[in-house]
Amino acid sequence: MIFTDINRAINLLLNKEVVALPTETVYGLAGLGYDEQAVQHIYALKNRPQHNPLILHYACLEDTRTDVVWTPWAQHLAAACWPGPLTLVLSLTPTSRIPLAATGGLNSAAIRVPSHPMIQNILRALPGPLAAPSANLSGQLSPTTAAHVAKDLDVPILDGGPCVYGLESTILDGRTWPINILRPGALSVEDISTLLLGFQEPSVSDYAPGKGDAITTNPAPDIKVLCPGQLLAHYAPKKPLRLNATHIKDGEGLLAFGPPLLGANVCVQLSLEGNTTQAAANLFAALHQLDQSACQTIAVMPIPQTGLGCAINDRLLRACAAFAPATCSV
Ligand code: TXA
Numbered sequence: 120m121i122f123t124d125i126n127r128a129i130n131l132l133l134n135k136e137v138v139a140l141p142t143e144t145v146y147g148l149a150g151l152g153y154d155e156q157a158v159q160h161i162y163a164l165k166n167r168p169q170h171n172p173l174i175l176h177y178a179c180l181e182d183t184r185t186d187v188v189w190t191p192w193a194q195h196l197a198a199a200c201w202p203g204p205l206t207l208v209l210s211l212t213p214t215s216r217i218p219l220a221a222t223g224g225l226n227s228a229a230i231r232v233p234s235h236p237m238i239q240n241i242l243r244a245l246p247g248p249l250a251a252p253s254a255n256l257s258g259q260l261s262p263t264t265a266a267h268v269a270k271d272l273d274v275p276i277l278d279g280g281p282c283v284y285g286l287e288s289t290i291l292d293g294r295t296w297p298i299n300i301l302r303p304g305a306l307s308v309e310d311i312s313t314l315l316l317g318f319q320e321p322s323v324s325d326y327a328p329g330k331g332d333a334i335t336t337n338p339a340p341d342i343k344v345l346c347p348g349q350l351l352a353h354y355a356p357k358k359p360l361r362l363n364a365t366h367i368k369d370g371e372g373l374l375a376f377g378p379p380l381l382g383a384n385v386c387v388q389l390s391l392e393g394n395t396t397q398a399a400a401n402l403f404a405a406l407h408q409l410d411q412s413a414c415q416t417i418a419v420m421p422i423p424q425t426g427l428g429c430a431i432n433d434r435l436l437r438a439c440a441a442f443a444p445a446t447c448s449v
């Protein structure tokens with residue numbers, strides 16, 4: 120059931136039901152974040168392993184304070200970026216109301232303030248945050264339209280149009296400095312650096328001891344994926360992918376970036392002018408489209424590691440690893 124009335128979504132959520140909602144990144148499968156039953160329902164619908172925690176979505180930064188402990192740089196970055204495609208992992212406060220089921224039993228939570236006007240208005244009408252993973256079956260492609268959600272899940276879906284970014288939010292560990300990127304996403308490393316320009320680096324003693332182990336000094340070329348539940352094989356289309364293709368083999372469809380290679384019977388373009396932001400917005404829709412086309416396998420043209428290229432390549436490597444881990448390097 121696809122609809123566009125946000126009041127209907129609000130009533131369903133208040134009744135502890137689970138609803139697919141648009142965000143600026145991808146569609147989320149949302150339920151009341153403080154309600155254990157709604158949270159369990161999300162896991163069951165997605166067939167998601169219990170150890171893979173959810174992101175909590177809030178109306179604004181102020182609303183998060185009773186649940187998580189802020190560090191100075193994380194607060195600086197969130198204030199500059201929210202509402203927007205940034206998720207921060209922060210320690211829980213002793214008074215946090217987030218159920219253990221939503222955090223996978225960890226003493227931290229992943230939180231964000233989304234900017235899509237529909238989810239913003241819904242969050243403002245609710246008494247607390249919404250827990251929402253991407254609205255796909257576990258391990259499948261993320262949905263960037265209401266129709267993508269409907270292919271995977273039989274749930275009420277609020278249609279807010281195609282997602283502007285088309286890639287999940289960037290997840291940072293907000294507890295440690297220097298910054299550790301847990302999942303590259305719609306906020307690029309360059310954007311993060313710009314937003315933190317002029318921020319005074321805090322002294323190490325501001326942070327809990329023992330956190331240093333997982334710190335990378337320069338997250339750009341050496342991104343460590345540390346999210347629990349973020350397995351290498353993820354984000355998979357139903358057809359095998361071949362990355363960095365410079366020619367087309369028999370039976371292959373083409374995922375093009377820039378002027379396309381010749382010879383493919385199906386070609387879906389990410390960005391003719393080679394723009395990684397445009398390519399990110401088209402990525403999941405393009406993979407959904409190639410999945411439904413006549414090709415047997417998918418050849419992917421090289422995509423640079425600049426801007427959102429880093430997050431796009433992360434998703435493509437995971438999609439590739441789902442079929443042939445040995446041929447993919449990370
Ligand atoms: O853009 C997005 O982030 C979308 C929209 C719907 O907000 N959501 C999304 O959720 O991508 P999901 O569940 O597909 O991915 C959430 C990731 C998981 O990989 C999980 O491991 C990580 O967040 N995560 C959640 N809580 C965490 C925690 N306490 N520590 C580390 N990672 C955490």
Ligand code: MG
Binds near residue numbers: 253261
């Ligand atoms: Mg997901």
